[in-house]
Amino acid sequence: MAAEKAEMDKLKKECDALRTQIEAARKAVNDGSMSASAGGVAGLGRIQLKLRKNLKGHLAKIYAMHWSADSRQMVSASQDGKLLIWDTFTGNKLVAVPLKSAWVMSVAFAPSGNLVASGGLDNICTVYNIKAASPKTLRELDAHTGYLSCCRFLSDTEILTASGDTTCCLWDLETGKQKTVFTNHIGDCMSLALSPDMNTFISGACDSLAKLWDLREGACKQTFSGHTSDINAIAFFQNGHAIITGSDDCSCKMYDLRSDQEVITYQDPSLNAGVTSVALSNSGRLIFAGYDDFNCHIWDSLKGEKIGVLSGHDNRVSCTGVPNDGMGVCTGSWDSFLKLWN
């Protein structure tokens, strides 16, 4: 017992020393700043978007939405126990997928458009073939010991999941088995995002940390700290070199991967609501952040200024997403509606 405690203390000291060294390594390369680099960039002025469509159909809180790669279809998940697939050009519902468990927290569209996946308090990620005559369950991925908070397809044969059991997992859809388990967070994983080159992914968790993982090696390559509460949302810039996080501490942050630093914090004293979701415009200049205050606020990523707001929901904005063609933004809410803006 005493020997074990002695070894634990030794390891704890080693961890503390390594963390100090990492901080020192970060400081050593931090010879720049966003205000220095973006000083000459012109401000954008107010961004005013119009509400183009109000999609009605769900009967309870919407928890998640995801765009199809075609930038036209979109899937939404509600605790009314349904996934709805929408044609956003017409506003029509194309497919309704009834869920075994109504407690859904996440939904994803496969890049091919053939499959969607969802999961939540059932701890299971269920994959559906939506091209069949009626939606058919393809796989039930059942190994997490906590809720499924997020899922993203790499292809029709691989999917990544994030869970309240503090792990993320890469699954083989052909066998239904786990390929890799990513363990390093010490709090519930809430969100994940794939890098554009698909070699890495980032996760945000209730331990207030964001982590960058090597998909094939299974290891955590970098850890980003600074938030003081759960990270609920995370997104990559399309060059794969920076990320945005959104947190219950009411702020969003940009982290630069190459220098391993926090670069800028997006916060406003008048904003006292947690961030639930984030999405970036195609250039990364605009950040769309959904908040508990029923709004989606728009930030200038380079200037750190709040430059717009999407108001209209009657409850928390739970999800936001920009399609691949960058032609607009979708917000989903606990008020049961999805809104399209551009």
Added chain:
Amino acid sequence: MEEMDLPQMKKEVESLKYQLAFKREKSSKTVTDLVKWIEDCVPEDPFLNPELMKNNPWVEKGKCILL
């Protein structure tokens, strides 16, 4: 959040060593590169280039919609 046990603590040490080894680049360069990349992409960003938003898929063009 629970306390780690011995095997987890050992893994944490290994992970931190691996993370320490990451080759960090100077932020004066990387942040400048990021700003430049974003600025170069702005002309292609429909939210920031009204020309691109002219063919708005979410706005009805005529009185009839093709279903």
